[in-house]
Structure formats: structure tokens, C-alpha cells
Amino acid sequence: MQLGFIGFGEAAFSISCGLKEQGIGAIVAYDPMWDHPTYGAQVQGRAETAQVELMKTPEEVLQRANVLIVAVPADKALGVSETLKPHLKAGDLYIDVSAASPKVKKAIWETIEETGAALVDAAMVGALLVDKHKVPILASGSGTDRFIELMYPFGMNITKVSEIPGDASAIKLIRSIFMKGFAALGIELLEAAHHFNVEELVISGIGDSLDGKSFEWSLNRMVTGTAIHAQRRIVELEGSIEMLQESDLNSVMSEAVKEKLKRVASHNLKEKFQGVIPGSWLEVIEAMKH
Amino acid sequence: MQLGFIGFGEAAFSISCGLKEQGIGAIVAYDPMWDHPTYGAQVQGRAETAQVELMKTPEEVLQRANVLIVAVPADKALGVSETLKPHLKAGDLYIDVSAASPKVKKAIWETIEETGAALVDAAMVGALLVDKHKVPILASGSGTDRFIELMYPFGMNITKVSEIPGDASAIKLIRSIFMKGFAALGIELLEAAHHFNVEELVISGIGDSLDGKSFEWSLNRMVTGTAIHAQRRIVELEGSIEMLQESDLNSVMSEAVKEKLKRVASHNLKEKFQGVIPGSWLEVIEAMKH
Numbered sequence: 373m374q375l376g377f378i379g380f381g382e383a384a385f386s387i388s389c390g391l392k393e394q395g396i397g398a399i400v401a402y403d404p405m406w407d408h409p410t411y412g413a414q415v416q417g418r419a420e421t422a423q424v425e426l427m428k429t430p431e432e433v434l435q436r437a438n439v440l441i442v443a444v445p446a447d448k449a450l451g452v453s454e455t456l457k458p459h460l461k462a463g464d465l466y467i468d469v470s471a472a473s474p475k476v477k478k479a480i481w482e483t484i485e486e487t488g489a490a491l492v493d494a495a496m497v498g499a500l501l502v503d504k505h506k507v508p509i510l511a512s513g514s515g516t517d518r519f520i521e522l523m524y525p526f527g528m529n530i531t532k533v534s535e536i537p538g539d540a541s542a543i544k545l546i547r548s549i550f551m552k553g554f555a556a557l558g559i560e561l562l563e564a565a566h567h568f569n570v571e572e573l574v575i576s577g578i579g580d581s582l583d584g585k586s587f588e589w590s591l592n593r594m595v596t597g598t599a600i601h602a603q604r605r606i607v608e609l610e611g612s613i614e615m616l617q618e619s620d621l622n623s624v625m626s627e628a629v630k631e632k633l634k635r636v637a638s639h640n641l642k643e644k645f646q647g648v649i650p651g652s653w654l655e656v657i658e659a660m661k662h
Numbered sequence: 663m664q665l666g667f668i669g670f671g672e673a674a675f676s677i678s679c680g681l682k683e684q685g686i687g688a689i690v691a692y693d694p695m696w697d698h699p700t701y702g703a704q705v706q707g708r709a710e711t712a713q714v715e716l717m718k719t720p721e722e723v724l725q726r727a728n729v730l731i732v733a734v735p736a737d738k739a740l741g742v743s744e745t746l747k748p749h750l751k752a753g754d755l756y757i758d759v760s761a762a763s764p765k766v767k768k769a770i771w772e773t774i775e776e777t778g779a780a781l782v783d784a785a786m787v788g789a790l791l792v793d794k795h796k797v798p799i800l801a802s803g804s805g806t807d808r809f810i811e812l813m814y815p816f817g818m819n820i821t822k823v824s825e826i827p828g829d830a831s832a833i834k835l836i837r838s839i840f841m842k843g844f845a846a847l848g849i850e851l852l853e854a855a856h857h858f859n860v861e862e863l864v865i866s867g868i869g870d871s872l873d874g875k876s877f878e879w880s881l882n883r884m885v886t887g888t889a890i891h892a893q894r895r896i897v898e899l900e901g902s903i904e905m906l907q908e909s910d911l912n913s914v915m916s917e918a919v920k921e922k923l924k925r926v927a928s929h930n931l932k933e934k935f936q937g938v939i940p941g942s943w944l945e946v947i948e949a950m951k952h
Contacts, residue, residue, distance in 0.1 A: 446901060471898065473905040474858060497867075510863075533863055542858035545902040546851060547867050549916050552895050553847040555884035556922035559946070561840045562885065566947050568764060568832040573800075573823055577787075577837050579877040587869040594845035595852065605842055608761065611736060612835040615763040622925060626839050628918030632846035635912060656849070657856045 373522050376437025377401035378430055378452060379444035380415055383469060383500055387441065388422045390505030394526040399424045402433045434459040439467070439522060446472040453480040462488025465515045465522070469494045473545065474538030481513065481537040490515030493537040494530075495544035503529075512539035560616075560625040567619055595653040600645060602637035606630055636660065663812050666727025667691035668720055668742060669734035670705055673759060673790055677731065678712040680795030684816040689714045692723045724749040729757070729812060731784075736762040743770040752778025755805045755812070759784045763835065764828030771803065771827040780805030783827040784820075785834035793819075802829035850906075850915040857909055885943040890935060892927035896920055926950065 375396065377384040380403035388399050401424045405411040419426045427433045434440070434456065444452050449470040460466065466489045468480055477493040484491060491513040498508040505528050511519055512533040520530045533540045561578075565571040582590055598605065609630045616623040639660050650656060665686065667674040670693035678689050691714045695701040709716045717723045724730070724746065734742050739760040750756065756779045758770055767783040774781060781803040788798040795818050801809055802823040810820045823830045851868075855861040872880055888895065899920045906913040929950050940946060 471901050473901060473908060475905070475908050533860070539858065539860055542854075542905070543860045543863050543867060545905045546854045546858065546860065546864050548898055549854065549902050549906075549919070550847055550851045550868055551871065551884070552888070552899055552923065553843075553850075553915055553919045554880070555888040556919040557840055557843040557847065558881045558885045558943070559888065559922060559926060559950075560843075561836060562881075562943055562947050563950070564832075564836045564839065566944070568829065568836065570823070570829055570833045570836065571944075573833050574836050575878050575881065577833065578840055581841065582877045587872045588865050590844070591848045591852075591865065594841070595848045598842070598845040598849065605845075608838055609842055611761050611763060612839050615765070615832070615835045616839075618763060618765050622922070624918050624921045624925070625843055628914050629839070629843045629846040631914045632849060632912070633842065635914070636849060653848070653852055654856070654861075657852050660849075660853070 373439050374437045375399050375439050375441065376427075376433040377403075377424070378433060378440060378442045378456065379403055379448075380406075380418060380424070380426070381443060383496070384441065384443040385418045385422055386500050386504045387443075387507075388424050388505075390503075391526050391528075392423055394505070396526050400427055400433050400436045401425070402427045402430045430456055431459050434461075434464075438463065439465045441467045441469060443469050446470050446476070450476050450479050450483070453483045457484055457487060460484055460487035460489040464489035465492065465518055466490065467492040467494050467515070467519055469496060469509075471495075471544075472541065474542040477513075477538040477541050490518060491537050492516055492519045493540045494519070495540040497544050497547070510540040510543055513537040557625050560622065564616060564619070564621050567621055592653050595656055596649050596651070598633065598636060599641040599656040599659070600647065600649050602633045602641065606633045606637060609633065663729050664727045665689050665729050665731065666717075666723040667693075667714070668723060668730060668732045668746065669693055669738075670696075670709060670714070670716070671733060673786070674731065674733040675708045675712055676790050677733075677759075677795045677797075678714050680793075681816050681818075682713055684795070686816055690717055690723050690726045691715070692717045692720045720746055721749050724751075724754075728753065729755045731757045731759060733759050736760050736766070740766050740769050740773070743773045747774055747777060750774055750777035750779040754779035755782065755808055756780065757782040757784050757805070757809060759786060759799075761785075761834075762831065764832040767803075767828040767831050780808060781827050782806050782809045783830045784809070785830040787834050787837070800830040800833055803827040847915050850912065854906060854909070854911050857911055882943050885946050886939050886941070888923065888926060889931040889946040889949070890937065890939050892923045892931065896923045896927060899923065 380401040403415045406415050406426050449472040466484055481491045492511050492515045493513045495510045496507050500507045509530045510533050511530050516532045565574040613623050613626045641659055644659050670691040693705045696705050696716050739762040771781045782801050782805040783803045785800045786797050790797045799820045800823050801820050806822050855864040903913050903916045931949055934949050
């Protein structure tokens with residue numbers, strides 16, 4: 373294996389530092405800013421620190437490397453694959469670690485497929501600066517098994533999702549909705565609870581409902597219950613929103629929850645399920661498609 | 663104790679049926695619909711089933727009863743207290759079980775305070791039709807201890823929150839934001855995960871982050887982390903929102919999360935905390951006040 377980076381920003385720098393410590397050997401890299409009057413010094417400084425050899429063109433990286441980690445901004449990822457395509461060889465491994473969408477990752481695969489290179493859609497799901505090359509990575513696409521096999525000796529933490537480019541990025545982006553949403557809901561909750569000086573009882577009350585149950589169990593219970601009771605919960609939420617507004621508290625999350633429940637209610641799920649809470653969230657999501 | 667209901671809808675009917683089974687003795691009730699051409703028959707039928715004696719005016723209920731459960735729609739609760747005020751006696755117990763806001767519950771207290779009656783702000787937090795009189799109730803206000811003492815023998819499930827009217831309703835309405843929000847976020851999550859056929863990995867991934875931790879611990883971790891990293895998370899969320907939109911999936915929750923994080927970011931918390939994640943959510947909420 374000869375490893376090369378396209379894009380030598382924070383991500384590539386962190387990973388290559390970690391891999392070097394594990395004794396990976398020579399690494400080459402190209403960054404379009406390598407000779408930039410302002411930013412060039414930073415790129416060159418990082419390369420020196422990581423003991424990575426900077427190339428002047430992406431072609432040079434591809435002449436040397438057969439395992440390519442493409443670490444560019446999400447909106448550049450597709451264009452870069454088009455630029456690199458003429459220089460890719462059969463058997464090359466193209467690992468896109470950008471935060472691009474599943475659609476873009478699929479488009480990258482369609483771009484490079486005929487070169488005979490294998491693609492890895494790699495989605496980093498941890499703290500890169502802390503974990504460096506050990507950052508948890510979800511991976512999908514035709515090159516995933518080889519990526520894991522090659523990088524396992526150097527301590528990389530890669531979980532295979534599927535053979536389909538886009539799946540890894542979809543999981544990352546979807547999970548992110550819930551985790552960031554939990555935080556945003558939590559902030560709206562705590563702003564209100566603190567205002568009314570009832571934070572302890574609010575937190576312990578929710579804890580009584582959630583603690584000791586798995587996320588999957590709670591998710592299923594809440595989604596299936598909401599399917600049947602959406603209309604009533606919209607009315608109840610109006611009380612909560614009114615309370616926030618009376619107290620000059622921000623209510624952007626609560627209003628979105630109301631909108632979402634209205635959308636659920638518009639599917640008449642109570643009738644579809646004849647008033648009986650369905651057994652699984654899947655029935656709810658399927659019923660909302662029609 | 664002589665118990666009376668003002669408003670004899672579903673809530674009063676469920677509670678009185680349960681209390682009757684526990685042998686509470688005579689109950690009187692007034693409902694403005696008692697002789698309504700259309701709805702009168704239902705009110706009278708319910709009263710008969712529950713063995714509750716219907717009165718023709720609220721005054722008659724107050725002549726007979728010294729413990730009053732006021733079970734009227736939230737938007738009627740304050741007006742009803744003004745109507746009842748002239749007939750209240752010192753020592754009466756006025757239990758408002760409506761879904762009115764803390765502000766309204768406080769206004770009810772201000773209305774009836776000088777009569778010498780004691781108030782209970784009672785917030786029902788369970789499934790009334792299933793639990794009947796045993797529905798979990800949060801209670802606050804001057805009459806709370808007496809309410810618990812009187813009703814404990816009949817199996818009512820009342821938790822004292824404080825002596826302040828409005829506290830019980832605030833807890834119910836605030837908790838409700840989070841629980842309904844969890845469901846709404848869950849639906850947005852599952853719609854996307856199902857579309858991309860990655861539901862198992864998404865659910866198990868979030869489970870890895872949440873399962874086995876208390877709600878309080880997770881809440882604290884996510885809120886304090888968001889305080890420092892709001893700006894970066896906004897950019898990441900844009901990727902998620904773009905993905906939903908590309909796939910024609912509803913994104914109302916994700917967009918609200920982005921708005922909420924923008925609001926957090928506008929407080930420059932990263933600077934205020936000098937880049938170090940604070941120890942407690944309270945520091946975050948306090949810092950967002952200024």
C-alpha cells in the first residue's frame with residue numbers, strides 16, 4: 373500500500389499524524405493551497421509536522437499512491453472525483469471522507485466506477501482532533517473490506533455498513549438529526565424549566581419515563597402512540613407553546629413539533645389503525661407514505 | 663368531605679367512576695350542557711352510570727360540596743373561577759384539573775384567594791381513560807396537602823410539587839415539550855432512515871450513545887457540548903437538511919434544530935467559556951440569558 377491524501381486540511385493532517393505514529397511509512401499529499409501566498413505556509417508546516425511529502429499536482433499523488441484518502445469540503449467532493457478520474461487506475465482504492473450527502477457519494481461512484489478503482493464512502497462519526505486516525509468511521513461501498521483490511525494494522529476504527537456508496541453518509545447525517553435535535557429540545561426544555569424554577573422535577577419526571585429503557589424501545593413507544601394520538605397532542609402542545617410565549621421564552625422547537633404532529637395527523641392514522649396503537653414504528657412510517 | 667364537580671366531561675366522569683368504586687359516597691356535579699338539546703342526554707347518561715347527582719346550577723354544587731374538582735376546558739378555567747367566587751366559603755378546597763397554563767392557574771388563585779378557599783393546581787400526567795381516579799397527578803398550591811390527605815384513602819395518585827399555583831402545570835407543559843419532541847424527532851429520523859434503508863444501523867448507533875445512561879446525564883452532556891460547538895453543528899446540520907430535501911423528505915424538525923442552534927451560537931458561548939465545555943447545563947442556560 374502507498375497512501376496519498378487529496379486535500380491536506382485538518383482531517384488529513386490529524387489522520388496522517390496518527391498513522392505515522394503507527395509506523396505506516398511514506399505518505400504523499402496534494403492540497404490546492406500548497407503554494408497559496410497566505411495559507412501555503414500552514415499546509416507546508418502541517419506536512420512537515422506529519423512527515424508527509426507534498427506534491428504539486430493531484431496527478432503526482434496518483435502516480436505514487438494506490439490508496440487515496442480524499443479529504444475535501446463536501447461541496448468540492450464531486451468535482452474532485454471528476455478531476456481525479458483520468459488518473460485513477462484499476463485496483464486503486466478511493467476513500468472519500470468528506471461530509472457530502474449520500475447522493476453526492478453515489479455520484480462520485482458513478483464518476484469513477486469505470487476506471488476500475490473501488491470506492492469507500494467513509495463517514496467520520498467522532499472527534500477527529502482527539503481521536504486522530506482512530507476516529508470512528510462508518511464505511512460503505514465496494515472498497516470497504518479492503519479499506520478495513522489495509523488499515524486495521526494501524527489501529528483505524530472502521531465499521532462496515534454495506535457495499536452501497538451513500539449508506540455510511542446517510543447513517544451519519546440521519547443520526548446527527550436526532551442527536552442535535554435532542555440537544556436543541558433539551559435547551560428549550562431547560563430554558564423553560566429554569567424560568568419556572570421546576571428543573572429538578574421536570575428532569576426527574578422525564579428520567580422516570582426514559583431511564584432504564586433502550587432508545588429503540590422508547591422510540592417505538594412514542595412513535596406508535598403519536599400515530600394514534602397526534603390530534604390530541606397538537607392541542608396539548610398549543611398549551612405549552614402559549615406558556616412559552618406568555619413568558620417570552622423561545623419556542624422554535626415546540627412549534628416545529630406541532631407542525632410535525634400536524635403532518636402526522638393529516639394521514640388519518642387513527643382511522644387507518646382503527647384506534648389501536650400499532651406494534652411497530654415501521655407500520656407508522658409505511659402508513660405515512662400513502 | 664363532600665365532593666362536587668364543576669364540568670362533567672370525560673375527565674370528571676372517569677375520576678368519579680373510579681372514586682365511586684372506592685366507596686367515596688355521594689358526589690354532586692354541574693355541567694353547563696346538562697339540559698342541552700343535543701348533548702344533555704350524554705351528560706345525564708354519564709351521571710347515571712357514575713351515580714353522580716346532577717345539579718342545575720354551579721351554586722347548588724357549592725351549597726352541597728366543600729371539595730370542588732373543576733374539570734373544564736383550559737380556556738374556560740379562569741372565567742369559571744370568577745363565576746364561582748361569590749359562592750366559595752372559607753375552608754373550601756378548589757382543585758383545578760384543567761390543562762390551563764401556569765399564568766392562568768396563578769390568576770385563578772388571585773381570583774379566589776380572598777374567599778378563604780384553598781387552591782390546588784392539579785396537572786394530570788397520565789392516561790385518564792385507563793387509570794381513571796388513579797391517573798398520576800402533579801399538584802401545587804395552598805390546598806395540596808389537604809387534597810392528598812383527603813384523596814389518599816381512595817387510591818388517588820397525587821404528587822406534591824410545591825405550594826405555588828402554576829408549578830404543577832408548568833412541569834406538565836414543559837415535560838410535554840420534550841416527550842412530544844422526542845416523538846416528532848423520532849418520526850423525522852425514521853422517515854429518513856427507512857428511505858435510505860439504514861434503520862437498523864441508525865437506531866443501534868443512537869442506542870450506543872444513549873442506552874445505559876440516565877436522561878439527566880445525556881441531557882447535560884449534549885447541552886454543554888452544544889454550547890461550545892453550536893457553530894460547527896449548524897454547518898453539519900445543513901448537510902442533513904440538504905440530504906432530506908434532495909430526497910423529498912420532510913425536514914421541519916431539522917430546520918428548527920438549526921434555528922435553535924443559531925440562537926445558541928448567537929450568544930458566543932464558545933468565547934464566554936473560553937472553548938472549554940462547562941460542567942453543567944445550568945451554566946449554559948444562565949449564559950444564554952445575557
